[in-house]
Amino acid sequence: MKIPNIYEGKHYKKLILIPLALIFISLFFIKDIPRGVDLRGGSLINVVADLPQDQLAAKRIELESSLKEFSKDITVRVFENPTGRGFEIEVGANADIDAAGLQLSAFKEMDSRLQMESLTLDLMKSDKPDLAKIQSQTQTVKKLEADVLEKANQILLQLSSTKKAVDPAKALQLVESEYQNALTNGREELIATVKEIVPVKTYSSKEIGSSLSRFFLSKTAEIILVSLLIATIFVVILFRGVVASVAVLFGALADLIITAGAMGLLGIPLSLASLAALLMLIGFSIDTDMLLTIRALKRTEGNVKDRVYDAMKTAFVMNVSAITAFAVLFAISLQLQIDTYYQIGAVAMIGGLIDFIATWCGNAVLVLWYSEVKKN
DSSP, X not given: OOOOOTTSSTTGGGGGHHHHHHXXXXXXXXXXXXXXXXXXXXXXXXXXXXXXGGGHHHHHHHHHHHGGGTOSOEEEEEEEETTEEEEEEEEEOOHHHHHHHHHHHHHHHHHHHHHHHHHHHHHHHHSSOOHHHHHHHHHHXXXXXXXXXXXXXXXXXXXXXSOOOOOGGGHHHHHHHHHHHHHHHHHHHHHHHHHHHSOEEEEEEEEEOHHHHHHHHHHHHHHHHHHHHHHHHHHHHHHOOHHHHHHHHHHHHHHHHHHHHHHHHHTOOBOHHHHHHXXXXXXXXXXXXXXXXXXXXXXXXXXXXXXXXXXXXXXXXXXXXXXXXXXXXXXXXXHHTOHHHHHHHHHHHHHHHHHHHHIIIIIHHHHHHHHHHHHO
């Protein structure tokens, strides 16, 4: 059966309302995207438990309830694969330890300044003595030492430590030691609580500090913006036209926005894994958009609407192939309960479908409209 050319009618321009409506709806859900432990900070613990399958669901609920005392942000997932069955536990950062970690970063800068001022004072004493300058520098150092001790004790109090900083030169070492002890003790208490609820065979854990997670989050935005900027430069150089360039970039932005909205609606977390899928989606979107634009504007054989329609059939095969491949990955992730595969597979599948809609209901309309205006 031959599929009719959807661009032959008079009202093909109305197709662009579909991606525009999806973009508008998606804006309401983007704010609901959960962040993975990589981008919000906290602990990720994988526990292989010696439990029968019919007890996993009940124990998951019990774990979520019991672990709330450690953090309000608790997620417990059940997994079952050839290596065993158990739980993947995400624990958000402890509020007090998280605040202490942020203060520790500023405290390190304060300690560095004290070391520099102390070194300057020593040099002034070893050189030709200038009593007025030495006295002034001594007052500066004493003021910094007092500030360092005050800040150190504030952080120690935040960590609920019984120790007190009395030596400015050793204050940073003490604070860092107590911070690491707080992290270790929190993890050990968490594991002990898990062991009280389920029989643990083996477990593994990783921790992402608040400062590192904020660094990842800021870099995530930078990477996406730089990717779009590079794509913009390349498209402008290739087509040397504003409308054609806007059409290509419309597809990439629509893919990102609508896919992000779907992530918020479905609760797919933004993590380093799903970020990789989003970046891959930008490349895939630019690829299909370039296919459309080159076929429509660079070639001359036949009617422009027929060329766009032929390009759509080619892209349909590309999209179906990509969606099928990631659907297999998604199915494997559900079977083996591998969260990384789940995030990549889900985001790529959704993105592949959205890309087809955005390209052939949005970009194609813009390119055809531009072609008609240029012809007339």
